[in-house]
Amino acid sequence: MVAERLPPVIVGAGPAGTRAAETLVHAGLRPIVIDEAPSNGGQIYRRQPSGFTRPGKALYGFEASRAAALFGAFDRLAGSIDHRPNTLVWSIRPGSIGAGLMHLVSSERANALPFDQVIFATGATDRVIPLPGWTLPGVFTLGGAQVALKYQGCAIGQRTAFVGTGPLLYLVAYQYAKAGAKVAAVLDTAPLSAKLRALPGLSANAQATARGLYYLFWLRSRGVPVQLGIHPLAIEGRDGVTAIAWRDPHGGSHATPCDAVAMGYGLRSETQLADLAEVPFAWDALHRQWLPTRDAAGRTPVAGIYLAGDGGGALGADAAELAGERVALALLQDRGAADNGRSHADRIAAINRRLDRYLRFRRGLERAFPFPAHLAGDLADETLLCRCEGITAGEVRRAVREFGAHEINRAKAFSRVGMGRCQGRMCGPAAAEIVAGALGVPIEQAGRLRAQAPVKPLPMAAVLDDAAASARHG
Amino acid sequence: MAERIATEIAIIGGGLAGCSTALHLRQRNVPVVLLERAACGSQASGVNYGGVRQQGRTLVELPIARRSRALWGRMAELVGSDCEFMATGHLKLARNETEMDVLETYAREAAGWGLELQLLGRNALRDRFPWAGDKVIGGSFCTDDGQANPRLVTPAFARRARALGADIREHTTVTAVERGSDGFRIETAAGLEVRARIVVNVAGAWGHEIAAQFGEHVPEEPISPNMCVTEPLPYFLTPNLGVVGADLYMRQIPRGNVIFGGGRGVNDAKAQRARPLPESALASFQRALEVAPNLRGAHIIRFWTGIEGYMPDELPILDRSATTPGLIHAFGFSGHGFQLGPAVGAIVTEMALDGAPSTPIEPFRIGRFASAPSKS
Numbered sequence: 001m002v003a004e005r006l007p008p009v010i011v012g013a014g015p016a017g018t019r020a021a022e023t024l025v026h027a028g029l030r031p032i033v034i035d036e037a038p039s040n041g042g043q044i045y046r047r048q049p050s051g052f053t054r055p056g057k058a059l060y061g062f063e064a065s066r067a068a069a070l071f072g073a074f075d076r077l078a079g080s081i082d083h084r085p086n087t088l089v090w091s092i093r094p095g096s097i098g099a100g101l102m103h104l105v106s107s108e109r110a111n112a113l114p115f116d117q118v119i120f121a122t123g124a125t126d127r128v129i130p131l132p133g134w135t136l137p138g139v140f141t142l143g144g145a146q147v148a149l150k151y152q153g154c155a156i157g158q159r160t161a162f163v164g165t166g167p168l169l170y171l172v173a174y175q176y177a178k179a180g181a182k183v184a185a186v187l188d189t190a191p192l193s194a195k196l197r198a199l200p201g202l203s204a205n206a207q208a209t210a211r212g213l214y215y216l217f218w219l220r221s222r223g224v225p226v227q228l229g230i231h232p233l234a235i236e237g238r239d240g241v242t243a244i245a246w247r248d249p250h251g252g253s254h255a256t257p258c259d260a261v262a263m264g265y266g267l268r269s270e271t272q273l274a275d276l277a278e279v280p281f282a283w284d285a286l287h288r289q290w291l292p293t294r295d296a297a298g299r300t301p302v303a304g305i306y307l308a309g310d311g312g313g314a315l316g317a318d319a320a321e322l323a324g325e326r327v328a329l330a331l332l333q334d335r336g337a338a339d340n341g342r343s344h345a346d347r348i349a350a351i352n353r354r355l356d357r358y359l360r361f362r363r364g365l366e367r368a369f370p371f372p373a374h375l376a377g378d379l380a381d382e383t384l385l386c387r388c389e390g391i392t393a394g395e396v397r398r399a400v401r402e403f404g405a406h407e408i409n410r411a412k413a414f415s416r417v418g419m420g421r422c423q424g425r426m427c428g429p430a431a432a433e434i435v436a437g438a439l440g441v442p443i444e445q446a447g448r449l450r451a452q453a454p455v456k457p458l459p460m461a462a463v464l465d466d467a468a469a470s471a472r473h474g
Numbered sequence: 475m476a477e478r479i480a481t482e483i484a485i486i487g488g489g490l491a492g493c494s495t496a497l498h499l500r501q502r503n504v505p506v507v508l509l510e511r512a513a514c515g516s517q518a519s520g521v522n523y524g525g526v527r528q529q530g531r532t533l534v535e536l537p538i539a540r541r542s543r544a545l546w547g548r549m550a551e552l553v554g555s556d557c558e559f560m561a562t563g564h565l566k567l568a569r570n571e572t573e574m575d576v577l578e579t580y581a582r583e584a585a586g587w588g589l590e591l592q593l594l595g596r597n598a599l600r601d602r603f604p605w606a607g608d609k610v611i612g613g614s615f616c617t618d619d620g621q622a623n624p625r626l627v628t629p630a631f632a633r634r635a636r637a638l639g640a641d642i643r644e645h646t647t648v649t650a651v652e653r654g655s656d657g658f659r660i661e662t663a664a665g666l667e668v669r670a671r672i673v674v675n676v677a678g679a680w681g682h683e684i685a686a687q688f689g690e691h692v693p694e695e696p697i698s699p700n701m702c703v704t705e706p707l708p709y710f711l712t713p714n715l716g717v718v719g720a721d722l723y724m725r726q727i728p729r730g731n732v733i734f735g736g737g738r739g740v741n742d743a744k745a746q747r748a749r750p751l752p753e754s755a756l757a758s759f760q761r762a763l764e765v766a767p768n769l770r771g772a773h774i775i776r777f778w779t780g781i782e783g784y785m786p787d788e789l790p791i792l793d794r795s796a797t798t799p800g801l802i803h804a805f806g807f808s809g810h811g812f813q814l815g816p817a818v819g820a821i822v823t824e825m826a827l828d829g830a831p832s833t834p835i836e837p838f839r840i841g842r843f844a845s846a847p848s849k850s
């Protein structure tokens with residue numbers, strides 16, 4: 001008797017997860033697709049709740065046709081996949097012997113799901129650098145500001161200032177202005193010189209570069225102040241935001257009145273599930289982050305664990321779609337289900353060539369919008385760093401200098417930094433810069449915050465639904 | 475070239491037992507080197523539940539627990555920080571009549587060992603602790619007990635010991651120990667070689683590995699208690715809480731997080747790795763909700779676990795080696811070593827320097843398993 005294999009599982013129904021599911025369905029499989037959200041799309045193409053009827057063009061701009069294509073692809077999979085929306089994967093352990101086990105929760109029902117192959121397409125969130133005033137009501141990440149607009153159809157304020165760096169800074173500011181919201185200013189920490197130097201690398205994706213320039217000129221032509229090479233000083237206000245203070249490259253101080261701030265410094269991959277699945281991590285200088293190791297196809301060294309999309313280094317939505325397809329082909333091959341070999345080989349080569357271009361483009365972006373690590377490393381002692389636990393930058397430095405923490409997990413043990421609700425997903429990158437600075441070592445020697453289940457807060461009322469689990473897999 | 479040092483006393487293991495030993499030895503000016511595989515307090519001593527309780531301990535352990543409690547009360551003076559120790563009391567709950575009988579019997583017996591407990595019936599308990607769920611029928615309260623932050627305690631002992639002159643070597647794994655005619659020779663993975671007149675084996679869940687090098691085989695088993703912590707909630711639970719049967723223990727820190735444990739995780743002690751188990755956690759949620767129903771609606775933000783050495787009779791080994799003069803064992807604290815740790819250091823110091831310790835250690839002999847081999 002041939003043991004029946006468990007269906008492959010895909011965590012995340014964004015661009016990577018959707019294309020991975022499509023590829024597996026074409027190969028005759030019926031994958032389980034799990035996402036926290038009620039429908040597919042992921043962060044970038046988040047779909048509005050049913051009953052909202054804004055046109056795609058208004059929601060996704062230039063990306064409207066890509067979004068429509070992705071939604072179409074997903075909707076066509078209905079019936080061919082086991083879709084589990086509104087479901088959080090909160091724990092996973094690899095199947096060192098036999099099947100691995102994943103734990104899910106949907107409202108208050110917990111489920112154990114055995115698996116033998118899983119693709120993490122868990123995406124990324126904004127990389128944040130705290131500054132004084134960043135916990136005032138009215139301060140959002142760029143991604144959060146975008147979700148408010150795309151999902152809920154509302155702006156985060158009447159006059160929003162955008163601060164940080166990276167392509168998303170311009171895109172979200174443009175989307176706000178386009179939707180009729182007032183953009184107080186776009187404040188980019190990256191100087192113009194960086195952008196000019198980056199141009200050769202950016203040519204790897206001329207279309208995206210052109211779009212970025214278009215947003216910039218469009219904003220400027222509408223009278224939106226766009227400032228480059230700035231140094232953010234503080235978000236001002238008592239009960240809410242009243243202004244953002246910043247310094248120009250010549251040392252002049254400014255305060256731009258606003259009632260909301262959206263900020264972000266590029267993206268940070270969501271890697272906790274890979275960590276719990278015991279995938280080894282390696283330092284990635286380009287993303288300035290510890291990332292799960294994987295081959296070009298997205299296979300990790302842990303059998304049955306695959307990665308695709310921004311969850312394995314943020315390259316953007318288009319690359320994520322390709323990576324989703326690529327990793328699904330690898331999974332099929334490992335499953336012994338890719339026998340029509342030749343066509344796959346051609347397809348894989350084509351995808352690899354295109355992914356290579358995205359990687360070149362990503363390097364160009366890093367030159368154009370360098371991560372201002374010094375802003376994190378130089379945070380004033382009294383600035384709040386970890387908002388969940390209320391820990392300042394100075395307390396983390398003290399954990400290193402007075403209590404002898406030699407890496408970030410020890411600094412966490414002593415100071416509670418990164419120990420709260422978000423487990424350091426918000427403050428972790430900046431905390432690592434501070435630890436590295438206090439130790440006087442390169443950032444990669446500051447260590448990596450270890451993930452613990454549950455990857456996101458889990459309701460205590462959650463009850464393990466044994467009956468459901470055994471019925472499905474019994 | 476490999477480094478060599480000669481000292482009077484070498485300590486293997488930088489948990490609370492080891493760091494407290496180093497501190498107490500330095501208080502008496504004895505040269506001491508402590509060797510720790512990772513960082514001091516990175517194993518059980520740094521990741522435990524943080525319960526500082528005497529109530530419920532096996533009676534013969536109470537003299538050490540009493541002595542340790544006195545040290546907990548002087549923590550700030552001893553190590554320069556109170557380590558968030560708070561004498562909040564420990565409340566042990568009964569969920570049925572049989573459990574209440576257990577509490578009554580224990581309270582009677584413990585009084586003979588100097589531990590005063592207050593028994594509370596259903597109404598008295600509710601008057602004082604209005605959050606208690608319907609399932610709770612009574613309890614036993616020990617005013618003297620409390621809780622502390624385990625992440626701070628052992629490093630604070632290590633810092634103070636170092637300030638007093640202890641040579642503490644972290645990231646130094648002991649690979650071999652042997653005794654020659656002129657004392658002990660310890661080899662480490664880092665190339666460091668230590669010679670000492672006396673060796674203290676406080677290697678926690680790995681204590682049996684060191685003992686085995688001297689022909690002493692003990693049935694120590696690595697166990698991983700499963701721990702959970704909630705997001706911060708309004709402060710309602712002052713005492714450290716336990717239940718008869720020990721399948722739930724729970725405390726709240728003033729910041730608001732509720733910390734509780736119950737059930738077990740899994741570990742690979744050889745690789746020094748442990749993982750909490752979601753199944754154990756989910757089961758402990760239910761038990762926690764039974765005794766404190768107001769937790770419904772709370773969210774869990776993290777699980778964790780650690781590796782603790784358990785003995786079949788749940789009593790530590792605290793004894794001189796039966797085979798090797800100059801070797802002292804103190805390990806296998808079976809889930810109690812955080813509370814006991816400060817006193818263990820004081821007792822081991824007396825064993826090393828004075829002959830007989832001032833606290834009775836007779837019940838913790840290493841030979842007790844040789845005559846009566848464990849069932850497991």
Ligand SMILES: Cc1cc2nc3c(=O)[nH]c(=O)nc-3n(C[C@H](O)[C@H](O)[C@H](O)COP(=O)(O)OP(=O)(O)OC[C@H]3O[C@@H](n4cnc5c(N)ncnc54)[C@H](O)[C@@H]3O)c2cc1C
Nearest residue numbers: 487489490491511519522523525648678780810811812813
């Ligand atoms: C999750 C959990 C909850 C607990 N809750 C409580 C509680 O509430 N109250 C309580 O009183 N107790 C509790 N305990 C038990 C308590 O934590 C332990 O009994 C106590 O910390 C043991 O201290 P130790 O110094 O013996 O061991 P450890 O802290 O484990 O220290 C032993 C050290 O030896 C080192 N070592 C081992 N082998 C070598 C080698 N070859 N070379 C160099 N170094 C070596 C290890 O790295 C380790 O740091 C709990 C334990 C756990 C795991």
